[in-house]
Amino acid sequence: MCLGIPGKVVETYEEHDVLMGKVDFGGVSKRVCLEHTRDVEPGQYVLVHVGFALQVIDEDEAQLVFDFLEHMHELDELQVAQE
Amino acid sequence: MKYQDEYRDPTVAKKLQQAIRAVTTRPWTIMEVCGGQTHTIVKYGIDELLPEGVELVHGPGCPVCVTSLEMIDRAHAIASRRDVIFCSFGDMLRVPGSRGDLLALKSRGSDVRIVYSPLDAVNLAAARPDRQVVFFAIGFETTAPPNAMAVWMAHKRGLKNFSVLVSHVTVPPSLTSILQAPGNKVRGFLGPGHVCTVMGFEEYEPVARNYHVPIVITGFEPVDMLEGVYMTIRQLEAGEARVENQYRRAVRREGNLESRKLIEDVFEVCDRKWRGVGIIPKSGYRLRYEYRDHDAERLFEVDDIETRESTECISGQVLRGLKKPHDCPAFGKTCTPLTPLGATMVSSEGACAAYYAYGRHLEAKHSPRQPVGAGNTVRLKECAS
Numbered sequence: 001m002c003l004g005i006p007g008k009v010v011e012t013y014e015e016h017d018v019l020m021g022k023v024d025f026g027g028v029s030k031r032v033c034l035e036h037t038r039d040v041e042p043g044q045y046v047l048v049h050v051g052f053a054l055q056v057i058d059e060d061e062a063q064l065v066f067d068f069l070e071h072m073h074e075l076d077e078l079q080v081a082q083e
Numbered sequence: 084m085k086y087q088d089e090y091r092d093p094t095v096a097k098k099l100q101q102a103i104r105a106v107t108t109r110p111w112t113i114m115e116v117c118g119g120q121t122h123t124i125v126k127y128g129i130d131e132l133l134p135e136g137v138e139l140v141h142g143p144g145c146p147v148c149v150t151s152l153e154m155i156d157r158a159h160a161i162a163s164r165r166d167v168i169f170c171s172f173g174d175m176l177r178v179p180g181s182r183g184d185l186l187a188l189k190s191r192g193s194d195v196r197i198v199y200s201p202l203d204a205v206n207l208a209a210a211r212p213d214r215q216v217v218f219f220a221i222g223f224e225t226t227a228p229p230n231a232m233a234v235w236m237a238h239k240r241g242l243k244n245f246s247v248l249v250s251h252v253t254v255p256p257s258l259t260s261i262l263q264a265p266g267n268k269v270r271g272f273l274g275p276g277h278v279c280t281v282m283g284f285e286e287y288e289p290v291a292r293n294y295h296v297p298i299v300i301t302g303f304e305p306v307d308m309l310e311g312v313y314m315t316i317r318q319l320e321a322g323e324a325r326v327e328n329q330y331r332r333a334v335r336r337e338g339n340l341e342s343r344k345l346i347e348d349v350f351e352v353c354d355r356k357w358r359g360v361g362i363i364p365k366s367g368y369r370l371r372y373e374y375r376d377h378d379a380e381r382l383f384e385v386d387d388i389e390t391r392e393s394t395e396c397i398s399g400q401v402l403r404g405l406k407k408p409h410d411c412p413a414f415g416k417t418c419t420p421l422t423p424l425g426a427t428m429v430s431s432e433g434a435c436a437a438y439y440a441y442g443r444h445l446e447a448k449h450s451p452r453q454p455v456g457a458g459n460t461v462r463l464k465e466c467a468s
Binding site: 035037 | 084085086087089095098099102117118119144146172199200201202203222223225226228229232236239240275276277278280281303306307310331332333334335339341342345432
């Protein structure tokens with residue numbers, strides 16, 4: 001129910017004074033309300049729930065878990081080298 | 084799809100599995116709050132990847148499951164009216180009420196429609212001024228902004244024939260209720276990622292502090308869930324109890340301020356009855372007086388509702404993490420997705436439906452945990468595409 005799907009904003013437009021947009025979900029386009037993510041630019045990703053964008057996805061933050069694991073892997077290798 | 088596939092990568096999951104094993108010295112019981120998280124856990128076998136003694140119990144975060152029987156019966160009564168087009172999310176249509184479900188009503192000729200978004204129901208009201216369009220506005224805080232937006236837009240466009248039957252619930256009071264219950268064994272929470280994209284996580288800080296439980300706001304993909312478990316156990320092992328944010332790509336501390344403002348404008352906090360749990364004080368939203376013309380509960384009088392709940396169903400205990408679907412004698416026998424006795428078997432996010440969908444009703448017992456690196460990451464691989 002609280003499903004949120006990441007989708008790429010293709011274009012934005014106003015409808016009844018509300019910001020709407022065409023958002024692409026891996027090849028499937030949907031009409032999405034962007035009123036609460038008004039600063040979003042085409043090309044950016046938003047998290048969409050029941051046709052409504054809840055947040056713009058932060059690309060830098062999205063990478064952090066992979067950086068953390070990479071760092072952990074390097075530490076493992078250091079330990080192995082010391083042994 | 085970007086921001087999905089990379090979070091289903093089995094090699095990344097395996098690294099996190101190893102990290103969890105490295106920090107775990109004792110058994111811990113952790114509750115995932117959201118039904119969507121429960122679904123991920125069962126679908127990908129996340130619980131089977133964890134060290135022996137680390138148990139995930141399933142929380143109350145399935146709005147379809149916790150919508151009260153009285154409200155389902157009220158929806159049934161309103162949807163039966165000839166002047167009404169009753170719109171709902173698909174999951175709600177098969178939830179058993181005292182007098183059957185909304186789908187059965189539709190098959191008998193009532194105009195019951197599934198909509199993707201509440202905003203679609205607003206457009207339907209604009210296109211059909213001859214009919215009353217009622218939207219069943221259920222959900223947690225995640226769904227509150229789109230539902231509030233629908234009411235706000237209908238109000239602004241002067242659509243007198245659009246109303247909402249509101250049965251909104253909120254997460255923090257339910258966590259407090261779980262922590263206060265006798266027999267509670269939950270020591271940490273994987274917090275509701277999408278609820279917090281809207282609300283932020285400041286309101287979870289007093290809960291973590293007062294009950295000394297770590298709460299890690301967690302996303303919904305397998306890598307998110309494993310990182311959430313890792314962060315929770317790391318805190319538990321260190322004796323800490325803080326709110327941490329695993330779902331950083333979508334959740335900011337303050338949430339979405341525009342959404343919070345709209346929720347505040349359209350809704351006010353009220354007591355709410357949760358199916359299988361009872362009344363939790365200040366755990367719901369209802370429409371503010373200014374929007375009374377769009378309040379279906381006020382517009383459509385319904386005779387006294389006399390509810391009849393299944394006596395076999397233990398969904399209330401499943402929703403509070405006290406029991407698992409396996410513990411119910413009806414699970415997979417008299418209660419299946421085709422013949423559900425309770426709502427946890429209806430919604431795909433209900434624990435019972437998730438267990439059933441992924442074959443756990445066929446297992447005589449819960450399958451034993453496998454060692455790190457064994458075949459259970461295969462499921463992640465299969466689902467990554």
